[in-house]
Amino acid sequence: MIPPARRTFVALDTPEPNAARALAQRLAGHVGGIKLGLEFFCAAGPDGVRAVTEGLDLPLFLDLKLHDIPNTVAGAIRAVMPLAPAFITLHTLGGAAMMRAAADAADETATQLGLPRPKLLGVTVLTSMSVLDLASVGVDRPVADQVALLADLAHVAGLDGVVCSPNECAVLRRQLGPNFTLMVPGIRPVWASANDQKRIMTPAAAVTAGATYLVIGRPITDAPDPVQAAQRIVTELAA
Numbered sequence: 001m002i003p004p005a006r007r008t009f010v011a012l013d014t015p016e017p018n019a020a021r022a023l024a025q026r027l028a029g030h031v032g033g034i035k036l037g038l039e040f041f042c043a044a045g046p047d048g049v050r051a052v053t054e055g056l057d058l059p060l061f062l063d064l065k066l067h068d069i070p071n072t073v074a075g076a077i078r079a080v081m082p083l084a085p086a087f088i089t090l091h092t093l094g095g096a097a098m099m100r101a102a103a104d105a106a107d108e109t110a111t112q113l114g115l116p117r118p119k120l121l122g123v124t125v126l127t128s129m130s131v132l133d134l135a136s137v138g139v140d141r142p143v144a145d146q147v148a149l150l151a152d153l154a155h156v157a158g159l160d161g162v163v164c165s166p167n168e169c170a171v172l173r174r175q176l177g178p179n180f181t182l183m184v185p186g187i188r189p190v191w192a193s194a195n196d197q198k199r200i201m202t203p204a205a206a207v208t209a210g211a212t213y214l215v216i217g218r219p220i221t222d223a224p225d226p227v228q229a230a231q232r233i234v235t236e237l238a239a
Contacts (some may be wrong), residue, residue, distance in 0.1 A: 004237035006032035007182075008230065009061045009208065009219030015043030024052055025193040030230040033059035035215055039105030042079060049083050052180065059086035061183070061215070065123050070101035072088060077105040077120075079082030085118045089163055090123035092150040099157035110170035119161060119181055122154030127165045127186035144168055148175060155180060166209055185215040189233060203233050 008031045012020040017040075024034050036049055036054075041064060045052070053060050054183050062085035064200055073090060080088065090102055110117035120170055123132065124147040131143050136158045139146055147168045152175065154162050161181025164172060205215055216233065223229035 002032075002212070004101075004234045005030065007010055007037045007212075007214055007237060008203075008214050008220075008233060009033045010067070010117040010220050011035040011037065011063075011185075012052070013037065013039065013217050013221065015039050016236040018219040020048075020052045023226060024058060026227055027220070027230055028056055028058055030227055031220075032213065033061055035061040035063050035217075037063040038065060047084060048079070053083070059177060060084065061087040062118075063087075063089050065091055066102070067094045068098070070094075070098045072196050073098050074105035074139045077102050078109045081106070081109040081113060081115065081118070085117050085119055086116075087119050087181075089121045090159075092124055092154050092162070092172065093157075096153055096157040099154060099159055102125065103158040107224055112178075117134075118157045121181060121183050122150065122157075122159045122162045124154075124162050124164050124168070144171060144217050148172065151176060161212065163215075166206035166211060167210035169206060181212045182208050182210060183215060184211040187214045187216045188220050189219055189236065202236075204236050204239070 002003055009215060010027055010031045012023055012034055014020050020053055036052065038095060040048065052121045057155045062080060065075050067090065071095065077088065083180050099122060106117050106120055134143060134146060147164050148171060151172050155176050161183060164187045166184050187201065187203050189202055204212060220229045
């Protein structure tokens with residue numbers, strides 16, 4: 001059973017390492033880890049990641065959403081492994097061969113560097129997308145069916161879990177079993193704005209539905225007191 005305080009990965013959606021570091025330091029002990037995404041990585045690079053994480057006992061979720069030919073994605077996995085991420089994301093739409101190449105690269109590089117192997121998570125359907133958005137890019141099946149198909153592909157290809165909206169958690173948990181990691185954005189406490197997320201759920205409801213970890217950004221980072229907001233979520237989960 002994962003303790004409530006370890007379930008939340010706070011999304012530090014800023015391109016500025018000093019700001020991200022300061023917020024991470026404040027939230028240490030109140031969240032389970034930090035998420036640094038594509039905007040941050042493009043702005044600050046690996047050195048910026050090190051500047052944020054060095055000396056902090058907070059697992060790193062490196063949300064790069066890699067998507068390219070298998071050889072290139074495998075090379076990208078090898079390149080970021082020295083940062084010791086706990087999780088790395090890649091797009092399931094890259095296909096089974098790409099995902100298998102990523103998994104093999106993670107296995108081999110972890111052994112070479114003497115580091116824990118990061119869990120690789122497949123991105124299914126972005127939480128900002130609705131069924132109409134899927135149709136506009138040529139996918140004419142319901143969101144839940146598309147997520148289930150891609151999650152099963154990720155599982156067979158050797159990934160450790162997927163990123164999905166809370167709405168798909170219950171189905172995926174039944175489909176893929178108790179040990180498959182479900183990293184779930186689109187989390188909004190009742191006291192927070194939905195912003196641009198379309199498929200959302202409260203933290204407690206998402207965990208009840210089967211989420212392993214929760215990705216929460218603006219309800220914490222934009223709060224007048226981020227520590228208080230993070231602790232409020234932990235209290236809700238504990239209840």
